[in-house]
Amino acid sequence: MPTEPIVLPMPGQLAGDAYRELERAVLRHRHGRTVVLDCAGLATLDSLGAAHLLRLIVEARHAGLDVRLTRLADAVRRTLAEVDPAILEEEARPRRHPLEVIGAGTLAAADAAGDVGALLRETAAGLTVPFGRGGIKWDRTIQQMALVGSAAVPIVVFISFLIGVVLALNGAQQLRQFGAAIFIANLVGISMTREMGPLITAIIVSGRTGSAITAEIGTMVISEEIDAMRTMALNPVRFLVVPKVLALMLMMPLLTVMSNIAGIVGGYLVGVVGLDLGSHAYLSQTVQALFISDVMTGLVKSVVFALLIGLVGAYRGFAVRGGPEAVGRATTSAVVTAIILCIVANAGFTAFFYYTG
Amino acid sequence: MTHADGDRLLVVEDLVAGYGDEIVLEGISLAVDPGEILVVLGATGSGKSTLLRCIVGLVAPRAGRVLIRGRDIHAAGSAEREQILRDVGLAFQEAALLNSMTAAENVALPIVEHWDVDEATALMLARLRLASVGLARAADKMPAELSGGMRKRAGIARAIALEPGLLLFDEPSAGLDPITARAIDELILGLKARGDMGIVAVTHELGSINTIADRAVMLARGKIIATGTLAEVRATPDERVQAFFERRLLAASEHGSLADTLEWQR
Numbered sequence: 005m006p007t008e009p010i011v012l013p014m015p016g017q018l019a020g021d022a023y024r025e026l027e028r029a030v031l032r033h034r035h036g037r038t039v040v041l042d043c044a045g046l047a048t049l050d051s052l053g054a055a056h057l058l059r060l061i062v063e064a065r066h067a068g069l070d071v072r073l074t075r076l077a078d079a080v081r082r083t084l085a086e087v088d089p090a091i092l093e094e095e096a097r098p099r100r101h102p103l104e105v106i107g108a109g110t111l112a113a114a115d116a117a118g119d120v121g122a123l124l125r126e127t128a129a130g131l132t133v134p135f136g137r138g139g140i141k142w143d144r145t146i147q148q149m150a151l152v153g154s155a156a157v158p159i160v161v162f163i164s165f166l167i168g169v170v171l172a173l174n175g176a177q178q179l180r181q182f183g184a185a186i187f188i189a190n191l192v193g194i195s196m197t198r199e200m201g202p203l204i205t206a207i208i209v210s211g212r213t214g215s216a217i218t219a220e221i222g223t224m225v226i227s228e229e230i231d232a233m234r235t236m237a238l239n240p241v242r243f244l245v246v247p248k249v250l251a252l253m254l255m256m257p258l259l260t261v262m263s264n265i266a267g268i269v270g271g272y273l274v275g276v277v278g279l280d281l282g283s284h285a286y287l288s289q290t291v292q293a294l295f296i297s298d299v300m301t302g303l304v305k306s307v308v309f310a311l312l313i314g315l316v317g318a319y320r321g322f323a324v325r326g327g328p329e330a331v332g333r334a335t336t337s338a339v340v341t342a343i344i345l346c347i348v349a350n351a352g353f354t355a356f357f358y359y360t361g
Numbered sequence: 362m363t364h365a366d367g368d369r370l371l372v373v374e375d376l377v378a379g380y381g382d383e384i385v386l387e388g389i390s391l392a393v394d395p396g397e398i399l400v401v402l403g404a405t406g407s408g409k410s411t412l413l414r415c416i417v418g419l420v421a422p423r424a425g426r427v428l429i430r431g432r433d434i435h436a437a438g439s440a441e442r443e444q445i446l447r448d449v450g451l452a453f454q455e456a457a458l459l460n461s462m463t464a465a466e467n468v469a470l471p472i473v474e475h476w477d478v479d480e481a482t483a484l485m486l487a488r489l490r491l492a493s494v495g496l497a498r499a500a501d502k503m504p505a506e507l508s509g510g511m512r513k514r515a516g517i518a519r520a521i522a523l524e525p526g527l528l529l530f531d532e533p534s535a536g537l538d539p540i541t542a543r544a545i546d547e548l549i550l551g552l553k554a555r556g557d558m559g560i561v562a563v564t565h566e567l568g569s570i571n572t573i574a575d576r577a578v579m580l581a582r583g584k585i586i587a588t589g590t591l592a593e594v595r596a597t598p599d600e601r602v603q604a605f606f607e608r609r610l611l612a613a614s615e616h617g618s619l620a621d622t623l624e625w626q627r
Binding site for chain 2: 223224227228229231232233234235236237238
């Protein structure tokens with residue numbers, strides 16, 4: 005048998021203490037009950053009163069209560085009818101249990117991983133057809149290579165040079181105590197090629213190119229350009245993502261090599277000018293210290309970082325919904341996500357190479 | 362599918378669609394043949410644009426089918442879908458031209474991709490299409506350099522680039538001054554006069570509706586509330602139809618969930 009509705013009298017004015025009292029009276033009832041507000045005592049309703057009433061209805065619905073109004077005065081009915089009822093839906097922000105929040109977050113993360121996986125599959129499929137109709141857009145790829153690669157050279161070289169200098173200065177303090185200053189060449193050479201070079205390049209490219217990818221695709225999403233491409237049976241991944249990812253995968257290793265060289269030059273200057281190490285001695289120590297595998301490790305990493313930056317940038321771009329401000333948010337999150345993923349992947353690589361020799 | 366459905370250009374059957382928890386379209390059925398213009402009317406938020414997006418495959422329906430020349434676009438694999446879409450052109454409300462390309466390059470894009478022609482030929486063909494919508498001189502301009510009306514024309518030129526059998530318009534004259542809007546309507550009538558194209562136009566502009574509609578379907582809250590020739594739709598006694606044609610605003614309670622709250626009487 006359905007439970008009897010609870011009837012509560014509406015106060016003459018919906019403001020201040022009277023409103024708060026009514027709110028308490030309504031919300032203390034159990035989930036599933038019907039609460040009827042008897043409005044006979046409410047002669048008029050101003051917009052603030054209407055806002056209070058709507059807020060109360062929204063909150064009551066969250067609490068699982070069915071709120072009904074009865075014996076409305078004509079003036080009150082008119083005021084309520086003028087109010088846009090969409091407010092009711094927009095304000096509906098459920099208060100969720102923490103477990104529910106964690107669950108929803110996990111599901112969203114799984115969805116995102118699935119979407120990135122789908123993007124990866126489509127991109128990989130696009131990369132397997134090098135020429136012809138439906139193949140890689142080489143003109144767009146070359147254009148992207150210039151944007152991704154050559155335009156980034158000055159900043160990559162400058163930052164890497166400074167990192168090389170800083171590494172050498174920090175190392176010098178320690179190593180000089182043991183009369184082993186020459187090993188700065190090892191320190192700088194190995195850390196630049198294996199770790200710092202690829203990582204610095206990845207961070208700079210995330211900031212420059214990853215963000216640009218998200219902004220471009222996100223803007224195209226909100227101006228319906230992506231939809232337009234789909235309705236013309238053009239695959240946006242092949243048009244937009246494949247050239248960018250390919251350009252990144254081709255240019256990042258080159259940028260990494262430049263970063264390595266700039267860092268080593270920074271260390272060299274500190275060693276030769278600051279620590280009076282012989283120029284020839286420093287260089288031959290560097291060459292002795294470095295194995296081809298060190299350099300290759302860094303280059304393999306850089307290709308993986310390129311893929312991560314490209315896919316995350318594209319994914320965040322395609323996921324943009326709403327207006328221009330959503331593009332800004334997506335751009336920020338693309339950069340943050342790409343940098344985090346690159347650092348995590350780098351840690352994984354380092355551990356892997358450490359244990360496998 | 363009946364035999365007759367296979368012969369029709371566009372058949373929408375019992376379409377149900379929505380986003381998340383919200384059902385936007387419920388039980389929509391309609392059909393279009395070559396040489397006619399079907400206008401889909403309705404107030405903002407009635408589900409018109411979602412209907413178009415379902416027809417071109419951008420939104421997957423929860424139930425029902427969209428058949429274009431007898432082929433179900435949502436059941437088609439990617440190769441078949443591509444074939445179906447080559448026969449469909451959609452002119453977006455804001456044109457949705459690719460901003461990094463000139464008007465001519467925009468129009469040439471589907472031609473280069475889907476027809477066996479080289480780029481120079483495709484660009485020439487694109488110029489012809491642009492000329493046919495009155496944009497011969499704007500072919501080399503970027504979308505940002507075009508006015509709203511010109512962008513819409515360029516979007517139409519791109520939609521007809523592959524000479525589709527089914528042409529769709531999303532709010533073709535919305536946001537334009539009356540003269541430009543009239544010119545777009547004339548353009549649509551000109552396309553219809555070719556006789557081989559079926560046209561669906563989604564709009565809430567009374568001027569356009571009166572000018573171009575052969576038949577009309579009116580949506581309200583995702584359901585068809587009136588259908589038939591324009592005269593028949595106008596004669597539907599439903600309050601919402603009458604309010605639409607008289608440009609009256611319905612009470613807010615007609616649209617939203619406040620109504621059931623207000624209506625309860627002990």
